[in-house]
Amino acid sequence: MxxxxxxxxxxxxxxxxxxxxxxxxxxxxxxxxxQKKGLLLVITGNGKGKSTSGFGMVARALGHGLKVGVCQFIKSRTDTGEEAFFKTHPKCEWHVLGDGFTWDTQDRAGDIATSERGWAIATQMLQDPSFDLVVLDELTYLLSYEYLDKDTVLNTISHRPDMQHVVVTGRSAIAELRDMADTVSDIKDEKHAFTSGIQAQPGFDF
Amino acid sequence: MxxxxxxxxxxxxxxxxxxxxxxxxxxxxxxxxxQKKGLLLVITGNGKGKSTSGFGMVARALGHGLKVGVCQFIKSRTDTGEEAFFKTHPKCEWHVLGDGFTWDTQDRAGDIATSERGWAIATQMLQDPSFDLVVLDELTYLLSYEYLDKDTVLNTISHRPDMQHVVVTGRSAIAELRDMADTVSDIKDEKHAFTSGIQAQPGFDF
CATH class of the missing domain: 1.20.5 (Single alpha-helices involved in coiled-coils or other helix-helix interfaces)
Incomplete structure (x- = not known):
């Protein structure tokens, strides 16, 4: 003792x-x-937690009374918990802008057209200083698959309003985006329930 | 052409x-x-996005009408955007259970007592099947610093209700917790704005 x-x-x-x-x-x-300024945060890697981290930032910003815009690229499903939760918030503008995963559409030309329509909406947010935070969920794929013109995207992000924060999520962020970012988090998948036969479950996976 | x-x-x-x-x-x-079951997700590593990923899970679960409990260990500040945003939600129970960072308190005995009081609240949630998701924010430190008895914590988590999801966040998750988890994400800090002289900003960092 x-x-x-x-x-x-x-x-x-x-x-x-x-x-x-x-x-x-x-x-x-x-x-x-x-120093204070609008920051660019890139959350990439193959592990679980990239999009949810973006949504956590949305909650945090709304909690401070800030105005938030969310563009969900790629995804087309509109039954997600995050959308149900945030889309009715008066200071949150939420857009689902995809046609589904690339392996579901199997249509490169269609995916490109969809990406360009989505990017037009993101561009409006990135030129509007009333948005304090803009989350570009899964944007990385539109760059790595070359669905969008890289220079256009990087230019628009870098010329956004001075105090606007931007969060970009998705696997395989291209080097130029990482270089431009203030903070880069790389989420490594050390272990994943899905590969042990566990189903995607509401409230956990979507 | x-x-x-x-x-x-x-x-x-x-x-x-x-x-x-x-x-x-x-x-x-x-x-x-x-297979469907309550999952244990551990989000660890030194990069930005661990706690926010947990808060994104909270939003997702609440969006599906699930009941959520959040225990924030370590942290004592109650001016965070996440707390302001979630604490008034009728299906979210939110507790701030810390005394501040270990380097602020500099008081191991006091930190242990605080940890034990906080763990008692977490234990109630982990024994209550009405909670669909329990987020144990920054719990990892209480294990790596040996503020809590490891076996007690791991036993309580592993004997929780079958369908209850648990998210544990924080750096340096101990090996036994990683082994027990269904999904482990390790967030690597590739680059961090703070080390380039950027201040912590509301809505982005807290």
Whole structure:
């Protein structure tokens, strides 16, 4: 018992020393981070959590009273929990702009036409300073499949209003988009329930 | 011009062949994924998007009419957009259960007591089948710092109601938690705005 206490006392002592040092480092980093601007966040990789992370950003921004626009590319289903939840919010504009996954449509020319129609809506948001956050869900595929002109997309994103945040999600983000981004998160699929025979379930997967 | 068309025609043709093959593979995977159960999703790694991904799951689940519980460990701030947004929702129970970051409290014994009080609330949710989704935000630290007894936590999670989904977020998830999980996403920080001198901003970072 006394040995355990001593052990715990020691842990507490060294914990405090470590944490004092860590706090000094973090305080210095916070002090030097003084710039404010609209940020471009790219969430890519093959793991679960890219789109949901974008939707979490939507909730966070709406919670601060900000105005949000969401463009869902690729997807055509309109029975998702996220759409049901957000689309009636007065400060959230939600668009489902896809025809389904590329392997369902199997129609490159059709996918290109759909992508261009969707991009026109995204462009309006990216030119409208009243939107504080614009989420371009699964945009990466439209670039990696060359459904949209890369220069047009990158130019429009980089010339958006100064304080507008943009979140782009999807696998295989192209290098130019990663380069342009302020923050890039790469979600690695360490393990996935679907490959162990678990069905996609409402509220968890869509 | 005709060369460009031919090129585009060829792309379309091979696109269709590739997508037919891909669809067959994906359809087979969907057909063999027949099991339904409550899943454990662990979102870890040092990149941005772990907590927001959990909050996106909350939105998705609420959109399907499910009941959700959220326990935010570590964090003590109650000015976050996510809390403001979700806490008034009738089907969402939201608890902020921390005293601040370990380097702010610098008090191991106090952090342990706080963790245990918070865990008691999480335990109630994990024993209550009326919760369809429970998000344990930043729980990983309470395990990696040994603030909570590992066996108690893992046992409680594994004995939860059959259809209850659980999302655990935070850096450095311990191996036993990864082993137990159905899905593990590891978010790699490829680039982070904070390290380029950008301030944490409302609606984006909290």
């Amino acid at each position: 006394s040995e355990k206490l001593n052990n715990e006392d020691q842990k507490s002592k060294y914990h405090k020393i470590r944490m004092e040092r860590k706090k000094a480092q973090i305080d210095a980093a916070i002090a030097s981070a003084t | 005709s060369e460009k068309l031919n090129n585009e025609d060829q792309k379309s043709k091979y696109h269709k062949i590739r997508m037919e093959r891909k669809k067959a593979q994906i359809d087979a995977a969907i057909a063999s994924a027949t």
